[in-house]
Amino acid sequence: MRRSPRLAPAIALAIAGLVSAGSAFAGDAAWRDSIAWQGATARMQAAGDGWRLQPKAGDAIDIAAQLMKTDTASPMFDGLFALAQAELSKAQVEAISDNAYDNGRPIPCSCFETGEKWRYVWTRDLSFAADLSLAKLRPERTRNALRFKLSDLRVGAPQGTYVVQDTGSGGSWPISSDRVVWFLAARGLVDAPLGDADAKRFNDEVWHALTDTLAQDRAFVFDRETGLYRGETSFLDWREQSYPRWTADDVAFIAQSFSLSTNVLHYEALRLGERMARERGDARAEEYATQAKALATQIERRFWREDRGLYMSYIGTAAHPVPFEAYDLLGLSLLIDSGIAPEARARLALATYPMLDSGSPVIWPQQPGIAIYHNRAIWPFVSAYSLRAARKVSDSARIEHEVRSILRGAALAGSNMENYELVTQAVHVDDGALSGPVVNSPRQLWSVAGYLAMVMEGVFGLEPDGSIAPKIPATLVPMLFGERDRISLRLPDRDIVLVRPAKIDGDLLVAGKRERDGSRETVQLVAQRSATKAATSPLDAAAFAPASPDAPSIVQSGSRWTIDVPVNHSLYIDGALRSDASSQVRTVQLPQQDAQQCASLTRVEHGIESLHSPTRCIGVDIAIDGAWPRSWRAPKAGRYAVSADFTNTHGPINTGITAAVKTLVATCDGVEEQRGTLVMPHGAARQRSSAVVIDVPAAATCRFTLRDGVNMSYLTHNARYTGGVGGIDGPLNDATLGALHAVPLRAAQQEKSAR
Template sequence: MVKAVLTASIATALAATVPSAPAVPAQAATGTAVAGGARCAVPEEPGRFTDGTGSATVTVTDVDADCLRTYKLVSSVAGERVIKEAPGKPTLRSGSVLLDGLYAMAHDDAELNKTDRLTDGSYNDGKPIDCPGGCYQTGKLWTYVWTRDVAYSADLGLTTADPERMRNTLAFKLSERRDGSGDTQIIQDTGTGGSYPSSTDRVVWALGASEIINWLPDGKRQAFADKAYEAIRNTIEHDRKVVFDRGDGLYLGEHSFLDWREQSYADWTKDDVATIATSRSLSTNVTHWAAIDAAARLAADAGDKSAAAKYRGWADDLMQAVREKFWLPGKGQFSQMLSTEKDTSPVNRYDALGTSLAVLTGVATPQQAKQAVANYPQTPYGPSVLWPQQQGVPSYHNNAVWPFVTAYMMRAAAKTGNDAVATQQARSLVRGGALFATDKENINILDGSTKTALNSDRQLWSVAGMMSMVQQSIFGIDAREDGLHIDPFLPAQLRETYFPGGERAALNDLDYRGHKLNVALDIPAGKAGEGAYQVESLTLDGKEVPAGTPITEKMLGDGESGESTVVVKLAEPAAGSGQKAPKPVDLSSKEALYGPTTPDVRNVTVKDGRTQLSLDIGDENPAKVTMDVLRDGKVIAENVAVGAGEQTWTDRTARPEEVSPCYSARLTYTSSGNTSQHAEPECYWGPGDDRVHKVTGEDFEATGGKKTSGDNGVYYADWGTDPGDKLAARITPKATGEYLLQADAAVGGPINTGVSSGMKMLRVHDDATGELVTERVIAMPNTGSWTTVRGSTFAKAELTEGKTYRIELAQDPLAVNMSYFQHNALYKDTREGPSNYSDVYAIKTLLKRATTAGSKQ
C-alpha cells in the first residue's frame, strides 16, 4: 500500500494555485496508460482550502494496488470524513486532489443513498416499501423518492454512477390507476393545495428518463424506452386537457422545485393556492416542453409518425410561447412567472433553475440564452435560486443557493461559452463540498452557512450536481441518442485555480452502455488568463475522430484492455473570448438583495367613467421606490412616483362600461432595480358587483351527498368522490360576453401538502337545446379546513344574454387527483380509496368583457 499526503490550498477568493501531480505524457493514448499514469500518481505537495467562513484539508492517505485512493477530509466547519474510491466507479485525476477528493465524495454520498427499501412517515404507516432492483433515496433525511429530485439527479451526473439503479428509482414514480384501468402516468408528489393540479412539474421525469435511456446498454435500453414513452405520452395527453391554456399556449401550475409557496410567491397566495394553480411558471413550462419533446422523439423511434408530428408541433408552439411571454427584453432575463389568472403579466423576478433549463433545452434563443446567463445575479456563495429575495422570509428557497441548481447554471454557462460565470459556479460547488464534507441540500447566501429551514446531508441532486460539474461541464460528456458527444469546457481561470501546472486531466472508468471509457484532456502548458480552452483534436484509442462525431457502442471496447480512451487535445483560448464575471451582489445592502414589500390594491371604483385605484405601499420609503400599474396582464404605467402609505391612482384609458378590469401593482427600488411581487389583483365587477351572478347551494340540483348548512351557507356534505356525484345550477346572463366561471368551495386537507386536491369537470350546456357550450376541469385546492371557503380555478365561456345555461360540476376520468393512482394507495389519507371531496357553496359567473350594448352597466 502506497501512502502519501496532500492537502489542497486555495486562498480566500479561491484564486491561489495548487501544485499538480506529475503530468502524463500527451502521447499516452490508451486506457492502460491513463490508468497506470495519472490515476496512480502519488501527490506530493500539501495545502488547504480556506475562505472567510472556514477551512478544509484534503489528504490522500492510501493508494491501493488498483490505484484507488483513500481521502481524508478535515473541515473546520464539519469535522472529519474518510472517503474511499470504489472499485468499478469513475475516478478523477485532475492534478488537484481537492477536485479529485470532492468527486470521490459525491460517489461515496451516492453509495450511502442506495437502498432496497424506502420509508416515509406519510406512506405505509412509516413501514418500509420495497423498491424492486434497488433505488436511491433522496438524502440522509429524505428516505423516500420524490419525482423532481430523482429526475433532476438523473439528468445531472448521477446516471453515470449506476444507470440501472437510476432506472429503477425513476420507475418507482410511475403508477397505473387504482381502478385497474391502466393509464400509467408520472406521479406528482405530495404538495401545495393537495398536489396536482396546483403543482404540475411531474413532467420533469422525462428529463431524467431521456438521460437514462441514453446510458443504458443494449438489451435494457429499449424496454425502458417503451415504458417511458407510455408514461410520458399518457401524462402529456392528460395535462393537455387539464392544465394547458389554449388562450396563451402555456401550462398552468406552481414553479418546479420551488414548492414552498411563501418562499417564492407573494404572501397573499399562501392561504389561497388556487391563485398558484393558475400561475404560469417558467421552470414548469420548460419541463412540459422537455416531456413533449421526449414524447416526439420516442414516438419517432417507435415508428409512430403521426404522434411524433403532433408532439413536435406541440413542442414548437410551446417553445415560441415561452420565448415571447416570459422574456423581459429590458432586463435581458426570463421572468420567473406570470403570477395568476387575473394578472398574466410577467414578474420582474428570476429563477435560476428555470433560466438554466430554458438555455440547456434550447427553448431560449441563442441570444436570449447568452443574456440570461450573463445577467443572472450572483452572490459571494453562488447564484440564489430566485431573485430578488423576499423580505421577512426565512432561508430555504429564499436567501439560498442550491448546489444542483448551481450545477445547471454551470452547464448553461458552458453552453453559452461564458467562462466567467462557469468559474463562479464551480467555485460555489467546490466551497460547499469542501467546507461541509458532504453534498448539502442548500446553503444560506447571507453567511455561507447551512443554517436554513431544512437541510440534509448527501442530498441526491446535490450529489449529482457535483458529478455534473466534472462530467458534463468540464469534460463536456453528453450522452445522446446517436452516441456520446464530448465537448469539454475548461475555463482558463478554473484551470489556474485548481491545477495550474497540470497538463492532463483524466476521468476514468465511465460505464457507457456497458463499455468502460476513460476521457483525458491534454491541456497546453503555461498560463492563460481568460476564456475557455478550445478543442483542437479528439482521438479514440489513438485514432483521430472528426469534430462533432458521436462515439457509438460499436466504436468501443475492441482493445486488449476491454476499455477505450478518448483523448481531447485542447488549444489556448481564443483571443478576446473571455467573459466579464458578474460582480457579486452586496449582501449588506437591503435594496441590492431584496425586492420591496408587496403593495396592496385595496379597492377599484369608477368615478366619472374612470377607474380609480386605492393603493397602499406599506412601510416602504416613497423616496426609494417607484410603482408600475398593471391591468389585465399588461403594464399600463411605469415608474410612477408614489407617496407614503395609502393613495389613489386614476386609470384614464380603461373602458369600465365594457370591460371588468383587473388591476395589480408592483414596486421597484430605484437604486437596484429589484422589484416586488405583484399585488393581489383587484377587479371592478360593475356597480355593486352586479356583473357577478352567484347560485348558492340552496338552489343546486344535486346527485349524491347530503344537503347540509353551516356558517358559510348550504352545501352537500360527503359529496364529490362517488362516480355519479353531480351538482348543477341554472344561470341566465344579463349580457352577452366573455365570462369567467368559478366555484366557491371548502376542501379540508392541509394547504401545504396532500394528494387529494378537489377536482371536477365543469360543463356548461344550453339549457334549451342541451348543446355543450364549454367544458373544463377546475381545481378546488385544499383550503386547510372544512370551514374555510375559497374560490376555485376558472373556466371560460362565451355566454349570450337572455339564454339559460345549466352549469354542472361532475366526476370525470380527467378530473382526477393523485389519490386515484396506485402509488398513493399507501398514502396516509387515501388508504381506503381515492378522495375527491369538495363542499361546494356556490357556482358563479363573472362577466369579464361585454360584447353587446345592453351590457354596459
C-alpha cells in the first residue's frame, strides 16, 4: 500500500509566507474550478444560475441554484455547497423502507432517508446528521424523524418513552448502547422558541425520553466497578472491522467492554439532563450533574494512553480492563468537543492522530486481513467532527486538512458518499477478497450534513448559538478569496460576509471587528498564530497492526501457574502489563490464589501492538447449579463476581433485537438485597454472561433469583420488525441458562472497585 505523507511544517510555513505576501499559491488556483488527484480530475464551471460538475468518472452533473448560497473565488466550493443542498432535498421523503421492517413495505414517515442505498431511518445516522447541520436547517422534519425513533414499551416496566437502539451486534441493546446519540441531535432543537406549539411539544418529549432512557441505561448498562457505561463503539458497529477477529464469534466481550465514544455520548446526555432539569426546577439536576462529573473523571482516567498521546477507542472488561492499541477519530472528536479532555491533552491527541493527504482514517491502526469499510477508510461525517474538534483547539493544519478532504471527496465522486478508501480516496478499490468499501452509498445523509457543516461552521464559523466565530487557515485564503477581499454566505434569514485582512501575518484568520446592517453581518478577519503547532504526526495513518495472537497457554506446575510468552509478545494479567514485548524474560509464573486471574497476549511489530488475544482466566471458579432459586453458601467473606453460562440462539450474531437481559437478584444473610444485570447476546456456542458483583458476609448463604429485564423487542416500535424473532411475532427476552459462577475478587480488585 502506498503512503502519502502530510505537508511538512517547512512547506506549510512557506505556503503561509506566500499568502502573507499577497501571492496566490499555484496549487490552490486549480482548486477554484478543478481538483486533480492521483491522475484524475474533477471540474466545476458556472452554468447560468447554477453549476456543472464533471466528476472523476461518469456524466456531467447539472447543479441548480439553491436557497442558501456561498459567493467565493471558487466555483468548485460554491457548486458543491449547492450539490449538498440538492442531495438533502432528495433525502426528504414521506415514506421509508427496509427489508427488516414490515417485509420491506413503505412505512409513512415525513423523514430523511439515510442514503440512496439505505432507505430507512437509523437512530445513529439520523442523530449525527442532525447534530452536524440538519437540526439547524430542517428543524421541523428533523423533529419528526427523531420522533420516529422514540417508543413506549408493549410489555415490561417501567412504562415510559425510550430511544430505539437499532438492530445490531448480538441482538442490539445493550451490546450496542449508543442510542443516547439521539440527545446529541435533540439538544440543537430544544432551544427553539416555545411559542411554536410543535417545538414546545418536542421539548417535553425530549425531557421524558431523556429521563426514561437515562434511567434504563443506568440500570442495565452502567458498570459500578469502573464507573463507565458498557457497550460497543458508536458508529464502528461492524465488530470485525475494529475489534479483534475472535469477536466475530464472541460478542459477549463487546457487551462487557467500554468504549470512548459511547461513554462521551452518555456524558453529553447527562449534561443535557442536568440543563433541562434546572430549567424545570427538577431535583434530578444535581443527580445528573454529579453523574456527569464522575463519568468525565473516569473517561479521562481510563481512556488516556500516555505512551501514544492518544485516547483509546475502547478498553477491556471490568475483570480484565486492558488497554487496546485502538483509536478512532469520531470518539476522539466527540471527546474534544465535549470539553472533558484537558486543553493540552486535546491538542496533543488531535495533532498526534495520523492523517494522509487524502484524509483522516476513522480508525488507527488498520487491521490486517479485513475488507475496506471502517478499516482503511475515510468517512466524511467523521471528518466533519474532526473539523469541529480542530476548531475547538484552533488546530489550523487539521482544519485545512479536513476541509480539503471533504471537498475533494465530493468533487471526485460527484456526490457526498458514505465513505472512501483511505489512501486513494476512491469510492472502490479492487484488492481481491479485501476490496471495498464493501458498501458505499451516494448522498449518504450524514455525509451530506457533514459537507453542509464544513461550509457553514468550518469555514464561515456559524456556531450552534448563532454567533459567528470563523477560524480559517491562511493556507485556504487563495482558494476561497483569490483576489477578492471578501466572501459571503447567504442563509434564509441572514447573510454572513467575511473580509480578509490586508496583511496575513499568522496561520489562522479569526473574527475581528463586526458590523451589522439589518440581516447582514460583516466580520473583519484578523490573523493570529494558532495554539497548535503544525507538526507531522509520527504515526503512519495507513499502517497495519499485527494480527491478534492466540490465547495464552497457561500450565499448572505445583502451586504456581506458568505462562510462556512468545518473542515480540506482551502479556497482560488482570488488566496490567506483566511482561513487555522487549523483555528478555519470556516465562512468567503466577502463584495460585483464592481469586481468579485473567491473562491475554498481544503481538508487537514495528512499534505497533496488536489487538488482544482472547482472555483466558484461571483459578477459583465456583459453579452453582440446581433449580431456581439457587442457593449457595460462600466459603468465605468477600466480594464475588457472579455470572452465568448461557446460549442465546434467537438470532444471528451480527443483528437482531433479542439480546437476553435479566436481573440477577442475590439475597445473602446479613445484607440487603443486591442486584445487577446479566447480558446474554446472540451466539451459536455457549458463552459467559456479564457479571454481577455482590458482597458476601462470612458464613452467609445466598439465594439467587432472576427477574425480567428489558430488551429492544419490548419496544412498540419493533412490533414492525420482520427481520427475525421478537418483532411481529411478539417480544422475546430469553436464553438457555447453565451454571452460575461465583468468582472471588482479589483484595486489590476489591479496593479498586470501591474507589
